[in-house]
Amino acid sequence: MSFALTESARAWAVRIRDFVDRDLIPWEVEAEMNEGKIPPDIARQHEEKAIGLGLSRMDVPKHQGGLASPILDQVAAVEQIGRVTNALGWCYGEGQQWMYEACNAEQVERYINPIWRGERHAAYAITEEGAGSNVDDIEATAKRSGNGYVLNGEKWHVTSGNKADFFIFQGKVVGGENDGGHALFFVEADLPGIELVRTPLYTHTYDHHHPIYRFEDVVVPADNLIGEEGDGMAFTHGWFRRERLMIAARCCGAAARLLEETTAFAQSRIIGGQPIAEFQLIQAMLADCLMELHAARLITYEAAEAHDRGEDVKSLHARCSLAKLYASEMAWKVADRAVQIFGGRGYMRENVAERFLRELRVDRIWEGTSEIQRLIIARSLLKRGVAGTIGG
Structure with missing residues (x-):
């Protein structure tokens, strides 16, 4: 079995290393000394260049406008992103294969494709104070009500929550034949009932924060359920x-x-x-x-x-x-x-x-x-x- 990188993977590594070394690394110290922030116009340039290079759509199916790149190519590219500090490499969102397997066509057009195009930004609301690596310990709930669901729970370490316009929320189903099963939902960040509890300071100096959010009787339409109840x-x-x-x-x-x-x-x-x-x-x-x-x-x-x-x-x-x-x-x-x-x-x-x-x-x-x-x-x-x- 060969462990040599393919020609395609090597080409990705060269392109992304050049981007990281030329565009991102020069801003590390400024970000470190300014709470992770760099000038907004520079941040936009970084996102635009990352999207232009194809980083955000490497894992996106071709029929959705993506590259459907081999995973080895993706690893080679992301390895180069790891060369930069201060989360400056987090300058792009990405569509991921699992999302296209989980989501219906309407959800893909409304939430997933806009991520890799840089039009929308997501954050995962999964972890809780008493549920970290063992996700099954979460206490957040999702209860069917009429044509939608009512979500409740407090979520910790919501990475990039300060930059997100929607969340992917995980809760346990209450009632029905899937009682206790896990479910994922798209949740618009501006819905009533979502409260920013606090934004803890962390060891690293990132402009991407990890806030704590409380979801209290947040109502989402049934169309925002990802897959089926129990698939979470x-x-x-x-x-x-x-x-x-x-x-x-x-x-x-x-x-x-x-x-x-x-x-x-x-x-x-x-x-x-x-x-x-x-x-x-x-x-x-x-x-x-x-x-x-x-x-x-x-x-x-x-x-x-x-x-x-x-x-x-x-x-x-x-x-x-x-x-x-x-x-x-x-x-x-x-x-x-x-x-x-x-x-x-x-x-x-x-x-x-x-x-x-x-x-x-x-x-x-x-x-x-x-x-x-x-x-x-x-x-x-x-x-x-x-x-x-x-x-x-």
Whole structure:
């Protein structure tokens, strides 16, 4: 089995790296020093260029105007987005394959296609104070009433909620034959009953906030139900698989950027008449970073190829967990070593290592903690064996 990137994937990587290095990275420090904000006209330019490059429609079916790109191509592109700090890479929304499988034609035209065209912006309202990685613990409810549903619940960590004009809300059905089943809904952000509780401050400096919202007797039409009652968890699992794989890709990009910056610094920093790159303990840290990055890339690329080969979905679920687990833990270790090599400079917010050390920590938490990923991997191993989990 070959792990080499295809010609198409390499071309995507080159194009997106150029965009990241030329357009996004130069704004990192300004964003860091201004609560994540950059000038609005620059932000618009970034979104327009990302959409023009095709980033927002890589996973969109061709009959909907998308590219239907292989997952390996998508991973190669998103890996380059991971090179930039301060969420500047979050400059575009994207249509995802699971959305087209879940939504009807009217919903696609009203909500999904406008996302990747930059006309609408969405936020996921799933997590709750007492329900994180185990989504089944949510207490939010959706009760049928006349020609619609009444939604209630408090949602935490609603990423990009401050930029969204609609939410994808997950609740448990109350009553009827699907009582207790999960359901997803499109919810316009300006509906009565939606209250911004507060916007907590987080470790990273992003202009994309993670507010807490309260949904109190929010009425949505039945047409806003995504799929059928009880389908919610299946769609969430589809979203999780993609997000976990793309987190792994971004982590690889971040680690590569860190290794490049740290290596250059080690070669130029002179102590006692010689570059610190000649010190064996520095070399050992750089070697560990390179080895772990290479391993993470191979795991991530292979998981992407498994999607393109059409492997069993349960195997894909485990592979995505493997990629997210290894890559997220790898990237944070690389950032920690980078700070150590930069020394005092590495503790300055203007330094890329300091920013990544803060930003990468959450990748071991969101979309399923490292502990949850280990459980998924172990359970797959016990049920399907080595070959059924990672091939053989």
